Amino acid sequence: MAKKNAKIHALxxxxxxxxxLSFKGTIMEPVIDKCEGxxxxxxxxxxxxxxxxxxxxVKWAKGVCNFATHARAGVDKEGKVKVNPLKASKRAARGR
Structure with missing residues (x-):
C-alpha cells in the first residue's frame, strides 16, 4: 500500500x-521557456x-496553452475580452 500523504507522480x-523520455509509447519533449511557472x-x-x-x-504556437496554470488567454491584442460568437448571439436573442 502507498502512504496516504505520498503525492502521485503523473509520469x-x-x-x-x-x-x-518515453511514456506510454510517446516520446515526451522538455518544456519550453513559456511553460516556466x-x-x-x-x-x-x-x-x-x-x-x-x-x-x-506546439501548444504555445498559436497563443496560450490551454493547460497552462500560470497564464490566461482571455484578452486579445486590443485589450478586449474574447467572446464566443455563438454564445454572444444567444445572449443577444435572450435580451442580455
Whole structure:
C-alpha cells in the first residue's frame, strides 16, 4: 500500500531512452521557456516535462496553452475580452 500523504507522480512508469523520455509509447519533449511557472510541469532527471502534452512548443504556437496554470488567454491584442460568437448571439436573442 502507498502512504496516504505520498503525492502521485503523473509520469509514473516513464523511462529515459536515447530519443528522450518515453511514456506510454510517446516520446515526451522538455518544456519550453513559456511553460516556466506552470504547476503541471514535473522534473525528471534534471529536465522538466509536461504530463498533459508531449510537445509543449506546439501548444504555445498559436497563443496560450490551454493547460497552462500560470497564464490566461482571455484578452486579445486590443485589450478586449474574447467572446464566443455563438454564445454572444444567444445572449443577444435572450435580451442580455
Amino acid at each position: 509514473d512508469g516513464a523511462e529515459m531512452t536515447a530519443e528522450g 506552470c504547476e503541471r510541469a514535473i522534473e525528471v532527471e534534471s529536465k522538466t516535462y509536461c504530463p498533459s502534452y508531449a510537445q509543449p512548443a
